[in-house]
Amino acid sequence: QPRLQESGPRLVRPSETLSLICTVSGGSISSKTQYWGWIRQSPGKGLEWIGSVFYTGMDYYNPSFNSRVSMAVDTSRSQFSLKVKSVTAADTAIYYCVRQGLYDSDGYVSVWGQGTLVIVSP
Amino acid sequence: EIVLTQSPGTLSMSPGERATLSCRASQTIRSSYLAWYQQKPGQAPRLLIYGASSKATGIPDRFSGSGSGTDFTLSISRLEPEDFAVYYCQQYGVSPRTFGQGTKVEIK
DSSP states (O other), rough: OEEEEESSOOEEESSEEEEEEEESSSOTTTOOOOOOEEEEEETEEEEEEHHHHTTSSEEEEOOGGGGGGEEETTTTTEEEEEOOOOOOOOEEEEEEEEEEEGGGGGGGGEEEEOOOOEEEOO | OOOOEEEEEEEETTTTEEEEEEEEEEOOGGOOOEEEEOOOOOOOOOEEETTTTOOOOOOOOTTEEEEEETTEEEESSOGGGGGGEEEOOOOOOOOOOOEEOOOEEEEE
């Protein structure tokens, strides 16, 4: 199983952009059978799937984020990223990077990063 | 989106007892694309069950999943001290993938 590690600023100002990176080790980010994704967890909304990205850049997102979200993959660095624009206090959460299967039949989350707490505050 | 409702919110049990957790979906989950995760304080969730009833690698036999359609169950046959945690169900058959709000299994 690969290991996933999140990194990025712990504090983001309201209306700014939250940016996180996930580094994949012990496995190939260019896997043709896996998606890479982000899930967040907050006391108010519980676990919330944000979106997923394939190593080619093909992506899909939770519509509830109203186009504020984007993801990308950098295969040369074995990293994938998350950006959330125009953040508010409601975006304060623990953000997990994850691995999930490519197909619906294995679309569950098989690997989780340890998570990183991001606080949105002035 | 599919809403998953877990019950009860909290289950107070003693070690050695059998625990039964419920997850009900607002619409049919196709092909039983439902997973269960365990989360302990300060840790990320861990996959227990996928496909409603298939155990993930390394998961003890005391954990089992069942159900189809809109009603799913996670059973823990004999609670061990390390099983006291929060359990979440997730459907992955329809986008957006959604989670239940969790059931906390606490020591009585």
